[in-house]
Amino acid sequence: MFVDNSxxxxxxxxxxxxxxxxxxxxxxxxxxxxxxxxxxxxxxxSLLPFGNGGPGGAQNSGPGGYQPQGGIGTPPSMPTxxxxxxxxxxxxxxxxxxxxxxxxxxxx
Amino acid sequence: xxxxxxxxxRRAPSRIxxxxxxxxxxxxxxxxxxxxxxxxxxxxxxxxxxxxxxxGGDQRVRTGASASKVPDKVLxxxxxxxxxxxxxxxxxxxxxxxxxxxxxxxxxxxxxxVLEILQEYDVPGTFFLVGSMVxxxxxxxxxxxxxxxxxxIHTFTHVDLSYQSDARVDREMEQTQLALAGAAGITTTxxxxxYSSETDAxxxxxxxxxxxxxxxxxxxxxxxxxxxDWKKPGVSKIIKWAxxxxxxxxSVLFHDAGGERSQTIKALPTYIEKMKAAGYTFTxxxxxxxxxxxxxxxxxxxxxQQAAGAAAGxxxxxxxxxxxxxxxxxxxxxxxxxxxxxxxxxxxHREATGVTLYEGKALIAAVTLAEWTVPTLSVGLxxxxxxxxxxxxxxxxxARRHYRKRNKRRFSWGPTVTRPVSVIxxxxxxxECIANTLKSLAKSTHPIEIIIVDDxxxxxxxxxxxxxxxxxxxxxxxxxxxxxxGKPAALNNGVRSARYDIVVMMDGDxxxxxxxxxxxxxxFADPKVGAVAGNAKVGNRNTVIGAWQHIEYVMGFNxxxxxxxxxxxxxxxxxxxxxxxxxxVLEVGGxxxxxxxxxxxxxxxxHRAGWQVVYQEHAKAWTEAPGSLKQLWSQxxxxxxGTMQALWKHRKSLTDKGPSGRFGRVGMxxxxxxxxxxxxxxxxxxxxxxxxxxxxxxxxxxxxxxAVLGVQLGCAAYAFRLDREKYRYLLMMPLQQLxxxxxxxxxxxxxxxxxxxxxxxxxxxxxxxxxxxxxxxVS
Numbered sequence: 001m002f003v004d005n006s007x008x009x010x011x012x013x014x015x016x017x018x019x020x021x022x023x024x025x026x027x028x029x030x031x032x033x034x035x036x037x038x039x040x041x042x043x044x045x046s047l048l049p050f051g052n053g054g055p056g057g058a059q060n061s062g063p064g065g066y067q068p069q070g071g072i073g074t075p076p077s078m079p080t081x082x083x084x085x086x087x088x089x090x091x092x093x094x095x096x097x098x099x100x101x102x103x104x105x106x107x108x
Numbered sequence: 109x110x111x112x113x114x115x116x117x118r119r120a121p122s123r124i125x126x127x128x129x130x131x132x133x134x135x136x137x138x139x140x141x142x143x144x145x146x147x148x149x150x151x152x153x154x155x156x157x158x159x160x161x162x163x164g165g166d167q168r169v170r171t172g173a174s175a176s177k178v179p180d181k182v183l184x185x186x187x188x189x190x191x192x193x194x195x196x197x198x199x200x201x202x203x204x205x206x207x208x209x210x211x212x213x214x215x216x217x218x219x220x221x222v223l224e225i226l227q228e229y230d231v232p233g234t235f236f237l238v239g240s241m242v243x244x245x246x247x248x249x250x251x252x253x254x255x256x257x258x259x260x261i262h263t264f265t266h267v268d269l270s271y272q273s274d275a276r277v278d279r280e281m282e283q284t285q286l287a288l289a290g291a292a293g294i295t296t297t298x299x300x301x302x303y304s305s306e307t308d309a310x311x312x313x314x315x316x317x318x319x320x321x322x323x324x325x326x327x328x329x330x331x332x333x334x335x336x337d338w339k340k341p342g343v344s345k346i347i348k349w350a351x352x353x354x355x356x357x358x359s360v361l362f363h364d365a366g367g368e369r370s371q372t373i374k375a376l377p378t379y380i381e382k383m384k385a386a387g388y389t390f391t392x393x394x395x396x397x398x399x400x401x402x403x404x405x406x407x408x409x410x411x412x413q414q415a416a417g418a419a420a421g422x423x424x425x426x427x428x429x430x431x432x433x434x435x436x437x438x439x440x441x442x443x444x445x446x447x448x449x450x451x452x453x454x455x456x457h458r459e460a461t462g463v464t465l466y467e468g469k470a471l472i473a474a475v476t477l478a479e480w481t482v483p484t485l486s487v488g489l490x491x492x493x494x495x496x497x498x499x500x501x502x503x504x505x506x507a508r509r510h511y512r513k514r515n516k517r518r519f520s521w522g523p524t525v526t527r528p529v530s531v532i533x534x535x536x537x538x539x540e541c542i543a544n545t546l547k548s549l550a551k552s553t554h555p556i557e558i559i560i561v562d563d564x565x566x567x568x569x570x571x572x573x574x575x576x577x578x579x580x581x582x583x584x585x586x587x588x589x590x591x592x593x594g595k596p597a598a599l600n601n602g603v604r605s606a607r608y609d610i611v612v613m614m615d616g617d618x619x620x621x622x623x624x625x626x627x628x629x630x631x632f633a634d635p636k637v638g639a640v641a642g643n644a645k646v647g648n649r650n651t652v653i654g655a656w657q658h659i660e661y662v663m664g665f666n667x668x669x670x671x672x673x674x675x676x677x678x679x680x681x682x683x684x685x686x687x688x689x690x691x692x693v694l695e696v697g698g699x700x701x702x703x704x705x706x707x708x709x710x711x712x713x714x715h716r717a718g719w720q721v722v723y724q725e726h727a728k729a730w731t732e733a734p735g736s737l738k739q740l741w742s743q744x745x746x747x748x749x750g751t752m753q754a755l756w757k758h759r760k761s762l763t764d765k766g767p768s769g770r771f772g773r774v775g776m777x778x779x780x781x782x783x784x785x786x787x788x789x790x791x792x793x794x795x796x797x798x799x800x801x802x803x804x805x806x807x808x809x810x811x812x813x814x815a816v817l818g819v820q821l822g823c824a825a826y827a828f829r830l831d832r833e834k835y836r837y838l839l840m841m842p843l844q845q846l847x848x849x850x851x852x853x854x855x856x857x858x859x860x861x862x863x864x865x866x867x868x869x870x871x872x873x874x875x876x877x878x879x880x881x882x883x884x885x886v887s
Contacts (some may be wrong), residue, residue: 037278
């Protein structure tokens with residue numbers, strides 16, 4: 001009973017086993033990474049297209065201690081001007097200078 | 109001195125070798141696979157527990173703390189709190205404007221209903237989502253975002269963050285972001301703390317968290333009017349509480365999850381209609397910020413028109429605070445295609461890309477898998493529970509009935525069987541035991557002939573047997589030698605050579621009680637009986653493993669076999685002690701070599717041929733059980749593999765008619781349920797116990813486990829009573845159950861894999877010590 005002389009079944013099963021093993025490992029790793037927040041940085045400030053030192057920090061010459069250093073403290077500063085058409089479709093980098101200019105203009 | 113040291117030196121490499129052997133065994137693919145599966149199962153269970161706040165859950169909620177360190181302008185300010193360059197700024201909702209906010213979702217029942225209402229009235233809402241729920245119901249979130257609503261983070265597990273470490277706070281936020289990325293392809297900058305309400309409820313403990321999150325770029329959102337719908341106060345009160353005074357704007361709190369929300373669902377349309385009639389417009393949190401922004405620009409930074417703008421000088425910052433300007437959102441909003449209005453209302457959203465997106469999707473997939481796995485396991489556990497309890501119930505009833513029936517004073521199988529019978533002893537390298545076996549047979553109270561079939565032993569088993577027979581003065585012993593051909597062939601050889609019509613089969617390592625043969629053959633007085641199972645006892649029961657098997661044998665033979673006897677579907681006559689009608693054996697073709705469990709095979713074959721198989725409890729034989737875990741493993745491996753082979757071989761009985769079909773429909777399912785399905789799921793008892801003990805309720809879990817043990821102990825005690833065994837061995841029972849469950853599970857999986865791969869499994873002879881003596885010496 002059950003004996004398979006061709007060895008094909010065992011080969012197939014070995015492959016399935018390998019696949020399952022890899023699947024299990026990947027599963028555990030994904031969960032670990034997701035739980036610990038590895039591989040991603042999801043604070044809004046680090047997600048911003050305009051990077052550090054946006055116009056927000058420059059305006060009003062606020063208290064020096066709160067000047068954005070590195071990533072921390074950078075607010076989701078976005079241009080506040082209303083350029084409805086010009087920059088709308090632009091990629092973030094290309095629209096950056098315009099936006100900054102507008103924002104500082106508004107602030108001043 | 110020198111000898112020991114040299115011996116020690118000589119032994120050293122062997123120890124290393126042994127360690128290397130163990131390491132090599134651990135590297136076997138199936139061991140690795142088993143460990144990986146265990147890892148995945150652990151992950152699944154931990155994840156599921158985390159999602160249900162069983163793992164890492166924290167029910168504490170802080171109340172009544174001082175707010176001395178919270179700036180007054182925040183306490184008195186609007187419900188939207190941002191930090192610009194570390195400076196706290198609040199934004200309030202403009203007059204005649206409502207920002208509907210819904211907390212704690214998504215929920216599969218209520219959230220879709222809320223979304224439908226919002227769609228119907230064409231108003232947007234802002235949903236503060238719990239990450240664990242997002243990962244469990246990603247489709248709802250996707251719909252929510254696609255329909256133009258805004259989403260914010262309400263942590264992953266709905267904990268009071270003021271009690272949590274910075275790292276936990278970060279994890280709660282990031283995990284929720286990942287879940288959002290996986291569900292709807294976005295991340296968000298909006299946040300609302302669980303258990304928060306109006307800004308004036310911010311205290312010294314929660315303030316640092318808002319500050320920290322604000323510096324990370326999050327906008328914390330509070331409440332102006334709280335519907336308190338979770339108190340289920342009735343529709344009219346919900347509406348009343350949610351309505352702001354004097355046409356003021358408000359961020360209004362509802363709940364679309366966290367309990368029964370039918371009142372919310374009922375109140376919502378009325379509320380929207382009422383507010384619309386009062387001239388209100390509805391927007392999202394980002395919408396509010398845009399409006400205030402525009403207003404601030406109009407006032408050109410010299411003072412606000414709105415009450416919240418009163419904090420002079422904050423206006424410029426306020427302007428900068430809007431999470432996203434229209435200009436930059438072109439590529440960012442989840443649905444930029446929907447036009448600018450929607451974009452502006454979802455300005456807090458960011459498109460998730462790259463690793464975040466894929467990791468988010470992987471998280472959602474992992475959660476989906478866990479959501480399927482855990483219920484499946486629970487069903488498995490339930491099957492085990494029902495099987496174990498049902499079996500015990502059935503066994504207790506049937507075993508009792510069997511005992512009463514067979515031990516009645518007037519009970520008899522028919523006229524006493526006194527004619528001589530043949531005893532067949534297959535022997536392969538049994539030099540340690542065979543003399544004892546013969547000695548016990550010499551005391552037999554029933555006339556017998558003994559046929560020792562030497563299956564090509566190379567340890568002089570034949571000589572030793574002849575010698576022993578001569579020494580005992582036995583003239584009824586014949587020794588047949590054959591080329592090594594396996595136990596089935598040896599038994600067939602013996603059956604062919606038997607002179608009498610009843611053959612008793614025993615193992616070469618077994619010792620019979622003097623009246624065993626006599627008791628064993630009595631049922632043959634009934635012409636319908638084709639085979640009889642005897643009562644095998646473990647001789648070497650004074651070791652841990654021996655005691656385990658002793659318990660198992662007493663329960664297995666006493667309760668199981670009595671039950672199977674009455675149900676007329678005994679699956680196995682033990683190789684250690686069994687008797688057959690010679691013609692019946694020949695009729696079914698003798699012992700077969702098709703399977704590794706020839707005893708199970710032939711028993712099933714007898715049933716199918718219409719013979720009755722009964723259990724004779726008084727025919728006792730003492731056998732030597734495997735003495736080490738390794739040997740026990742290989743014996744059980746062979747048994748379970750052989751049983752599977754036998755079941756497969758006789759699978760046709762399921763559709764047969766007559767006695768064969770009867771066995772197929774009664775016996776087969778029982779054997780499959782109790783010998784295959786139950787062992788596969790049985791370790792779940794321990795897995796769930798450990799899980800519950802750690803994460804849910806230590807005491808209750810332990811009690812439940814002990815309750816199961818108690819039932820088993822009760823049954824075992826009953827079995828011991830029926831067999832008049834000493835109860836003290838039952839002390840080993842807890843450990844035995846624990847160890848057996850895992851071992852039988854592994855054995856079963858191992859043999860399933862062997863069956864699937866089609867590998868060849870050979871007979872492995874157990875190592876014997878010959879320590880089982882005469883019954884008197886053992887008991």
